[in-house]
Amino acid sequence: MGEEGGGRSCGTTRELQKLKQQAMEYYRENGVPRRLEELLNSTFYLQPADVYGHLANCFSKLAKPPTICKIVGKDVLDGLGLPTLQVDIFCTIQNFPKNICSVVISTHFEVHENVLPELAEAEEAERASAVSTAVEWVNSTITHELQGMAPSDQAEVDHLLRIFFASKVQEAKERKELENSLEYSAVPTLLPPAPPPPPPPPPTKKRGQKPGRKDTITEKPIAPAEPVEPVLSGSMAIGAVSLAVAKACAMLLNKPLYLNIALLKHNQEQPMLFMPLLMVSLVSCGKSSSGKLNLMKEVICIPHPELTTRQGVEMLMEIQKRINKIIELPSPPKAETKKGHDGSKRGQQQITGKMSHLGCLTINCDTIEQPLLLIQEICANLGLELGTNLHLAINCAGHELMDYSKGKYEVIMGTYKNAVEMVDLYVDLINKYPSIIALIDPFRKEDSEQWDSIYHTLGSRCYIIAGTASKSISKLLEQGNISIPKSNGLIIKHTNQTTMSDLVEITNLIDSKKHITVFGSTEGESSDDSLVDLAVGLGVRFIKLGGLSRGERVTKYNRLLTIEEELVQNGALGFNEERTFFYFNEEAEKAAEALEAAAAREPLAPTFPTQGVEESAEIGASSG
Incomplete structure (x- = not known):
């Protein structure tokens, strides 16, 4: 054998x-x-x-490099149970088709609470149409256009997507013109058109009316709201496919998405990567809250730049736990009927709250100081100091505060301020709480004079950031102007027709103007964490993800922690002195110095630290 x-x-x-x-x-x-x-x-x-x-x-x-063989669009649900778009990329690898990756893009729609039923139904129908149109685009024309292309050729993919989108815009324009012409031709021409009604007579000025109301006569009328920038139904297909191709390329090369985006931004040169600074929403006191305060849609916390991302998240988690405990406290006994006996201000209701779609608590507050004092007290109990260990930012959401019937901002229920008075309000707020280092959307975008005023008054001491007040990324790139309204920085988001090439281009433009970039999440987020990789790869200064609650937001914070660990392990985490402390706009600082010299008075408050933590400790002490 x-x-x-x-x-x-x-x-x-x-x-x-x-x-x-x-x-x-x-x-x-x-x-x-x-x-x-x-x-x-x-x-x-x-x-x-x-x-x-x-x-x-x-x-x-x-073997032949992988090429795109099919792209599939699907209608899925986001973190709020609302429809949005998922895109799957299939590639041919060694003659066999293989599903490489999936991405989910968030819609651009804002989340409105306490909205009229008919408006809610109209927006629901618009959202459904936008998603279904996007699915149709992906499964028909886009998948055929990109068949046979290499996922690594991001620039060419984005170029074809732009051409496709431009054709859809032109089709929509021609369709609208045709509809208008048909409507015009359907109007009977037997009788001449009726003349337009005469304009209403101008209001008469009553000089003898109530004392103290003279300012209402001489006040400059507010600029009407600009038309909402149109969003073409289905446009989210462009941004979703561009992101999916970038992710597929990264997976095929066995690289993380953030590195693929960084190589795209730096023309394939190996860059040094940095972690964006956190902007974490702690509480919301905007118009959707049950309290009287409308001004603070988000009170945001920014850990000190010298802390790691993990240290910052752990610190803010502890603060959030303390806020939750205070909110969950049982109501005091009803025996005392006199106001103020429960320790609160006269006429002010006890703080209660509910979880917001932003991932933070919506609490009822009656004064501007109340949420700030709440956070200040919690920090003191934890041995933390505002202005030293952490800093604050306020999302004012100015566009939501305007009462057009009165032409004023309703800061607190029943308390109205005109645009000029709002500048004084913000100056007083920063003077009293210098740990506030950023104001987001302090005005409507139409109030350009007030943006200029607050920029030159406060721009050397805190960031003036345009979020909703800024134009869309496509408009910014088309016009090449990011200075309207006047600000220190912009919030950018990956929505609609924004491609990876667009994100690279807009961040390069913002960097060239020495502005700061805040990469933000949308109001209705999905569980896809790709935007964190985009923020790291693009090298933005801040990332704004909402609060530390709700799965669709927590998954993004977890991704941040994972990326930080990877960069540390690989020795690829950069350290830049300019990111150690906050640097504000030099132009605004010079303008502020000129105003102070002209007024011949002392500075309102010390400039935020540019040398060391010791200086920030002095500011933190003054905020107490």
């Missing part, structure tokens, strides 16, 4: 060697690569399984 088995073994070895020899001669005659010939020689005495493995690895390197 042994001899017989040995004979079979020798025969098998001879047959294998013969096959190898034939393979070498065949490939030599047909132009075999030198490295393959060396591989065959090196595996001459290996077992068959090992040989086939080596050959498979070699041939996989010689």
Whole structure:
């Protein structure tokens, strides 16, 4: 038996060697690569399984690079249970189709609470139409346009997506013109059109009316609200496909998405990567809250830049736990009927709250100071100091505060301020709480004079940031102007037709103007965490993800922690002195100095630290 088995073994070895020899001669005659010939020689005495493995690895390197074979769009639900778009990328790899990745893009729609039923139904229908149109685009024209393209060719993919979107915009324009012409032709022409009604007479000025109301006569009328920038139904297909292709490329190259985006931004040169600074929403006291205060849609906390992302998240989690405990406290006994006996201000109701779609508590407050004092007290109990360990930002959401019937901002229920008075309000707020280092959307975008005023007054001491007040990324790139309204920085979001190339271009433009970039999440988020990779890869200064609650937001904070760990382990986490402390706009600082010199008075408050933590401690002490 042994001899017989040995004979079979020798025969098998001879047959294998013969096959190898034939393979070498065949490939030599047909132009075999030198490295393959060396591989065959090196595996001459290996077992068959090992040989086939080596050959498979070699041939996989010689195979055609992966190409896109199919793109699939699906209607899925976001974190609020509302419809949004998912895109799957399939690539041909070694002649076989394979599902590479999926992404979910968030819609641009804001989340409105206490809205009229008819408005809610109209927006629901608009959202459904936007998603279904996007699914149709992806599954028809877009998948055919991108078939056969390499996922690594991001610039060319984005170029084709832009051309496709431009054609859809033109189609929508022509359709609208046709509808208008048909409506015009359907109007009977037997009778001449009725003349327009005469304009209403101008209001008469009553000089003798109530004392103290003279300012209402001389006040400059507010600028009417600009038309809402149109969003073409289905446009989210462009942004979703662009992101999906970038993610597919990263997965095929076995690289994280943030590195792929960074290489795209830096023209394939290996960059040093930085973690964006956190902007975490702690509480919301906007118009959707049950309290009287409308001004603070979000009270945002920013950990000190020298803290790691993990340290910052852990610190803010502890603060949020304390806020939750205060909100959950049982109501005091009803025996005391006199106001103020429960320790609160006269006429002020106890703080209660509910979880917001932003991932933070919506609490009822009656004064501007109340939420700030709440956070200040919690920090003091934890041994933290505002202005030293952490800083604050306020999302004012100015566009939501305007009462157009009165032409004023309703800061607190029943308390109205005109645009000029709002500047004074913000100056007083920063003077009293210098730990506030950013104001987001302090005005409507239409109040350009007040943006200029607050920028030159406070821009050297805190960031004036345009979020909703800014134009869309496509408009900013088209006009090349990011200075309207006047601000220190912009909040950008990945929505609608924004491609990866657009994000690279807009961040380069913002950087060139020495503005800061805040990468923000939308109001209705999905569980897709890709935007965190985008923020890291693009090298933005801040990332604004909402609060530390709700799964669709927490998953993004977890992704931030994972990226930080990867960068530390790989020795790729950069350290830039300019990111250690907050630097405000030099132009605004010079303007503020000029105003102070002209007024011949002392500075209102010390400038935020540019040298060390010691200086920030002095500011934190003054905020107490």
